[in-house]
Amino acid sequence: xxxxxxxxxxxxxxxxxxxxxxxVAPQVERAVAQTSPGxxxxxxxxxxxxxxxxxxxxxxxxxxxxxAATGMWTHVQHIGDLTNPSFLALSPGQHQLVRLPGExxxxxxxxxxxxxxxxxxxPSGRFVLVPxxxxxxxxxxxxxxxxxxxxPAEPDSVKTRPGAGPRHLAFHxxxxxVWVLNELDSTTATYRWDPERGTLTPIQVITTxxxxxxxxxxxxxxxxxxxxxxxxxxxxxxxxxxxxxxNADGLLTSIGWRRTQGRVxxxxxxxxxxxxxxAANEQSDTVVTFRVDATSGLLAPSxxxxxNASPVTIVFARRQ
Numbered sequence: 001x002x003x004x005x006x007x008x009x010x011x012x013x014x015x016x017x018x019x020x021x022x023x024v025a026p027q028v029e030r031a032v033a034q035t036s037p038g039x040x041x042x043x044x045x046x047x048x049x050x051x052x053x054x055x056x057x058x059x060x061x062x063x064x065x066x067x068a069a070t071g072m073w074t075h076v077q078h079i080g081d082l083t084n085p086s087f088l089a090l091s092p093g094q095h096q097l098v099r100l101p102g103e104x105x106x107x108x109x110x111x112x113x114x115x116x117x118x119x120x121x122x123p124s125g126r127f128v129l130v131p132x133x134x135x136x137x138x139x140x141x142x143x144x145x146x147x148x149x150x151x152p153a154e155p156d157s158v159k160t161r162p163g164a165g166p167r168h169l170a171f172h173x174x175x176x177x178v179w180v181l182n183e184l185d186s187t188t189a190t191y192r193w194d195p196e197r198g199t200l201t202p203i204q205v206i207t208t209x210x211x212x213x214x215x216x217x218x219x220x221x222x223x224x225x226x227x228x229x230x231x232x233x234x235x236x237x238x239x240x241x242x243x244x245x246x247n248a249d250g251l252l253t254s255i256g257w258r259r260t261q262g263r264v265x266x267x268x269x270x271x272x273x274x275x276x277x278x279a280a281n282e283q284s285d286t287v288v289t290f291r292v293d294a295t296s297g298l299l300a301p302s303x304x305x306x307x308n309a310s311p312v313t314i315v316f317a318r319r320q
Contacts, residue, residue, distance in 0.1 A: 047313040058310030071276035102135035131166035153198040177250030181222040230297035258299040280311035
């Protein structure tokens with residue numbers, strides 16, 4: 001049905017996955033109808049933690065209408081009665097269940113077993129990459145677009161540093177480069193990507209933290225500007241966004257940090273045009289908007305702070 005979207009919620013514990021079919025409510029339909037015919041409307045879907053086990057205050061998924069020019073959000077829908085819809089991706093269907101082999105990393109608390117944290121298609125759509133925080137590996141699968149099945153590439157994975165805890169990854173929009181954000185040692189690793197064989201070759205590791213920061217911090221999310229010139233990573237503990245500039249080879253140089261005006265930014269995301277970055281501060285119950293300087297890549301607060309309990313993910317979608 002055209003009115004339906006499947007929201008795939010990847011739960012944080014154990015890499016479990018759940019599919020939630022949500023009917024787009026009349027509030028969203030009215031928001032679309034209020035625009036001129038043929039005009040694109042952008043929406044932001046915000047997932048949250050909801051359970052006492054997570055010490056959460058969330059109450060499901062909230063939907064906002066986004067003004068592409070100003071970055072301002074207007075609340076249009078709440079979808080309740082959901083359990084920890086914590087990582088969302090719009091999808092017309094689902095993948096098979098795939099087991100990830102390997103030995104757990106050395107961290108006795110965070111690496112007790114396999115813990116896949118992200119699923120990303122390569123630009124060609126022929127490969128799927130899965131960073132596994134628990135096994136210190138990034139797995140690569142070939143994707144059969146006819147039957148939707150995954151099969152291990154050869155080799156099937158690349159090892160990270162012991163205890164790195166690879167969490168999320170992102171492709172350069174033009175170059176054969178993959179950036180992997182490592183949660184446990186607060187680093188970003190750059191890999192050269194072979195688009196024919198589906199192999200990863202590490203070429204750089206860089207910290208996400210300032211050298212004068214001595215506290216405890218872990219990373220959460222990585223996003224890339226539409227032109228590939230800048231990379232952004234969130235730090236939980238330092239409570240900041242690390243900003244990198246990417247050179248012509250995809251190697252990164254740190255150019256600064258921007259505090260997220262809240263605690264534990266579990267998620268950051270750019271709007272599709274790359275004009276605004278949104279930081280979801282899980283422990284402060286806020287989504288904070290930053291303007292992106294197109295020349296320098298640096299971030300500046302816009303003044304907009306959206307109250308949303310226990311936000312942990314944002315997905316953008318356009319409708320006509």
